[in-house]
Amino acid sequence: MYAGRYARLPGRWADRSFTVLTGEETEIDARTEGRTDGRVARGDETRRRILRRAVDIASVEGLEGLSIGRLAKELEISKSGVFTRFGSKEELQLAAVQAAAVIYRRHVIEPALAVPPGLRRVWQLCDSWLDYSRQRVFPGGCFFFAASAEFDAQVGPVRDALAAAGRDWKRFVERTVEDARQLGELAEDTDAGQLAFELNAFLDAANATSIMHDDPVAYDRARTAIRIRLEAIVTGPLTPE
């Protein structure tokens, strides 16, 4: 129940193509539902604590810089306590990616889906993303930007998971743009894939610049870039009211 009445175009977001970023289950507390075992409830609670800290650390120092011993020390849990919860470091990293996806969904996807499809949703999506980066939902900026840059040239399940999340996100932006086009709010010959590429480029660039140079102006730059690009292809006013 995460999206409000404007959540989806009929039969559109219902399919399972968006598995990572738009999946329904929250993954973290999936095990406790319908059960009353205080042990697994407690276990899931520590798992949540671990993952929340893990994604924060990873956004700053990377998923590989994330060490189990340090995680344990910071959370005042035994090292093996952290380890046993995930079975391997790689599993911990994969769980961190999933946990980050839940947070990403909440801060970026859902606010966009709460607005009707079309140009306004395109704007809302960009705005939500920039807020998500600016407010440092993750202390190191966008988790997926950092993690993807870290793993993009490597091989293995972590890279695969991040690549899948990246594909999901790309498709989501593309469809958001394509909806606006089909609704007649963008020029008919708009290339959704091309526009989505450009919008995403602006978002990532703002994130990277802001963090590296502590420069809040970067977000204005991104907004300006988006406005310039959209102004050239909108069929009506850029902002409805």
Place this chain on the structure above:
Amino acid sequence: MYAGRYARLPGRWADRSFTVLTGEETEIDARTEGRTDGRVARGDETRRRILRRAVDIASVEGLEGLSIGRLAKELEISKSGVFTRFGSKEELQLAAVQAAAVIYRRHVIEPALAVPPGLRRVWQLCDSWLDYSRQRVFPGGCFFFAASAEFDAQVGPVRDALAAAGRDWKRFVERTVEDARQLGELAEDTDAGQLAFELNAFLDAANATSIMHDDPVAYDRARTAIRIRLEAIVTGPLTPE
């Protein structure tokens, strides 16, 4: 003597504001000049070998993932042999950044400076960058993209060096654009900082997408984006001949 006759606008690139990316000395073989000591020549040679391998590894696995022991094993040098050459891991990382800057200069900056200032140089700069990324001059794509994303949220000399390089690059793109504007090839009200931000966003996005998804189309996307953006503000034809 790296730029050709069109290298600089009078008194423009002569100042020392571009220390990292546009500096003249090559840093790696600076020590040997004017000397004939076969010992330090040999030392500089191994230093070169180490750094060339180091930047390649770092572009894939990060500057922190770069380990001295592994570097030694791959190069069949003793671990202490590698270590003594730099004194600490951090110094090795800093040297790797400088070495990468030399390569970056050769593949991106110099080809742009070899073309007269103006719109053509703007295009050349983007083209050189995209080639530099596409050809995998570093196996993991742009070294500075990877390293900056790794260190942008941390503190210390390595981050500072990367931030300085980023500033240099940003200013270089801005001035390249500003030159085109002052030469009357771009609309007079062109915001060079804004345009540079957008161009750079496209380049980085192409690099990231290409590596993560093995998608060569990303480079076409970037070129299209640049063309669209420039077409709207050029005063003459986009490509001279």
Place this chain on the structure above:
DNA sequence: TTTATGTACGAACGATCGTGCATATACTTT
């Protein structure tokens, strides 16, 4: 030839890494 200097090596240091296992504790089921 002797003395000085710079490179590269081998061995070892303490610390930390991810991981395995036996055990203690808390809770549920019978």
Place this chain on the structure above:
DNA sequence: AAAGTATATGCACGATCGTTCGTACATAAA
């Protein structure tokens, strides 16, 4: 109350990390 199950701990492992130090060797300066 007893048996079963899941969480969390303590301890130890082998490997690797960055770093230190004494030494062997090659070249330069005396």
